[in-house]
Amino acid sequence: MTSIDDLSKVTLEEGVLRITISTAANGTSLDDEGMIQGAVALESFGNDIGSILLVGEGPNFCAGGNVRAFASAPDRGEYVEGVAQNLHTFVRALDAASVPVVAGIHGWAAGAGMSLVCLADIAIGGTSTKLRPAYPSIGFTPDGGMSWSLPRIVGAGRAREILLSDSIIGGDEAVRLGILTRLVGDDEVQEEAARLARTLAHGPSSSYAGIKALLRSSRTNTLSEQLDAEAASIKTAANSPIGREGVDAFVEKRRPDFVAAKQA
Known part of the structure; x- marks a missing residue:
């Protein structure tokens, strides 16, 4: 079991709880340990948290689940269910958080990455940011709450179209749909998201x-x-x-x- 002393994927500075959801390893796929540590940190740090910042470390915010790991699992269903349960424990903790959740989305946010974007209170994207459900492309169904959050953001009809056609959504369209809050330059995404998280951490x-x-x-x-x-x-x-x-x-x-x- 992960303890508060073993949180390499999270930091708490100036009231901002920074959670790394993906790294360059494994093609910026969802970091399972990041989800586990994020949930532990949200429970453990409590009132010390003024805002939450979701980031990816690598060329993308998050490219989705680690499909190669899915393929190599002895029991794919059991393995994928375990990944989903870890993600969902984090999602529940994130949704219950009383502080603002900011996401800095550079590059791709696909699959679970897009699910986490849909849960952010404020999502800052770049001009090259792209989102995609990605589940149908490997014959899967959504996790991370996307089937719940996306219809509430874009409407039921548009959500059906996006999910069933596995739409690729560019930054401008994502802003129009309300999935992203606004766009900045690609090289400004992380800095702007961090600045906003710090500002909110010192707010009311x-x-x-x-x-x-x-x-x-x-x-x-x-x-x-x-x-x-x-x-x-x-x-x-x-x-x-x-x-x-x-x-x-x-x-x-x-x-x-x-x-x-x-x-x-």
């Missing part, structure tokens, strides 16, 4: 947590139920140290210090 953390909780509840709530949830949430925010600091700073015409307010 309880406000972010409340926003994400409301977005999660909106998946199943009626409008009336969501209005009640919003009223309760904004009441809590107004009485919180961060909410008080935000209002006081506005009235006093100064920049709010949310970090100090959080520590108060």
Whole structure:
């Protein structure tokens, strides 16, 4: 079992939990150990995390699962299920996180890589970024939550077309569809994603947590139920140290210090 003392795929600096989801090894395929360590870090570091940054180390964000490993497994189904379960443990932890999730997507995001892009709160791509489900190309079906997240981003009909035709989606189209937040130069993706993650890590953390909780509840709530949830949430925010600091700073015409307010 991976412990907090053996987290070579993650770092925590300035409140930013940086998780490496792929490396140049194995053709930038999904790093199974990165998923395991990411889930451990999300549980272990708790309130020390101000934002989460998903990155790939190599020419791509993530080229999908390690198909060569699939092919060499004695029992392919059992092996692939194990990979999916590790990924899904990480996905559940990522979805439950109360802090912003930023992804820096350079090169390809295919298969599980695209699934993780769809889970990010903010996804920064480059002009050469490309996304592809990739599952049908090897006769597989989606994992990583893509069959759940993609329809919620692009709509059910468009998601069916993308998944069934195994569409290759360029950066501009991905922005139009809402899968990517925006594009920067290819050589700026990592730096811009890291800059944004640092900025968010020093922002109004309880406000972010409340926003994400409301977005999660909106998946199943009626409008009336969501209005009640919003009223309760904004009441809590107004009485919180961060909410008080935000209002006081506005009235006093100064920049709010949310970090100090959080520590108060």
